[in-house]
Amino acid sequence: MDGGNALLLRADLGEGVTRLALNRPAQRNALSFALLGAIQDALAQIADDQSVRVVILAAEGPVFSAGHDLREITGRRADADGGRAFFEAAMRRCAQVMQAIVALPQPVIAEVQGVATAAGCQLVATCDLAVASTEARFATPGVDIGLFCSTPAVALSRAVPAKAAMEMLLTGEMIGAEHAERLGLVNRVVPHAELAEATLALARNIAARSAHTVRIGKAAFHRQRGLPLAEAYAHCAAVMTENLLAEDAIEGIGAFLGKRKPVWRDR
Known part of the structure; x- marks a missing residue:
């Protein structure tokens, strides 16, 4: 996971806080099958690590995550089954990652610096807490391309009121960070330059507890x-x-x- 070419970067920030960062900025941190696997592996390692008390889930580059990798998905349509087996495996792996975050003994805080859409928004909704930059934006825009965000709906409907979730899912419209805070999708919104510091402060606050x-x-x-x-x-x-x-x-x-x-x- 460590290293400049890794899909997922891990940094131990001290005082029991570990930061995981999605590292596909050129692909808008799209959740490829391999990146989902890297997240899954990292969470499995952290779960049994007594030195880790809180996890921050962040992303490199201007976009938090654009969701599933649509280029990867499109490429698999050439498979003999039209991509069905791969699609099933990808959805299963994504669901496993989301459930692993919930099942992880340590709290997970999303540090959202930019746009989080579709499964990227799902990732934010799944985390225990979320701190967002004023520049962050959120959407479940699958309906715009004929692909309803059904799996993101699982996390979103558990994070925000039902009618708010349905509006996001049915319209695909982007909402700002302050709106997301009012809905309960994120806990707090801070100036972009203060995001990392504010997220770390929250993580250390929790890490100081038993x-x-x-x-x-x-x-x-x-x-x-x-x-x-x-x-x-x-x-x-x-x-x-x-x-x-x-x-x-x-x-x-x-x-x-x-x-x-x-x-x-x-x-």
Whole structure:
């Protein structure tokens, strides 16, 4: 992943923060089959890395991601099956990447410096948090080329209200960063020159917490969203009970009551 020719760049920023950057700027960081595989591999490595507490997902160049690589897709239409097998594999790999972000123990923050469209917008919607530059733009414009953004709709409909998601999907219109913030697609919007600093500050804020607490909290959050209300409460009650018995909860509550700074052991 490291190196100037890599599809995905990894940099450890210290204090438990790792930055992954899409690195196909000349192709508008289109999510080729190989780039999706690189993201998948990186997430698998990070998942078991106790030194990584927060992940920033960013991109090189002026575009965050234009979505699936349409040139790659078009090229596979010459296959004997018209591209069906490749399309199925590409959609499956993309879904695996999105689910890996959700399942990753560490929180993932999207650092969005420019346009994020189609599966690129899906990537932003999938991340736990997102910080956007004032120059960022978002769209799911598949409808404009006869290809409804059905898989991006999965993440988008879970990040913004249903009618807002449908408007983006049915019109394909681009929305600005401030609009995206109002919808809840991104958490905050900052001046372009301050984007990297602001994203890193947020990441370090989270990284300073108990990694054990953050990990079980992220998992519980995503698990309960798919459950009926009573089951969601039952699940989270069980999680909180176990959390209360953890060393970091004992330390944290003790530090709060004793008016001192906690010392996390991440267990």
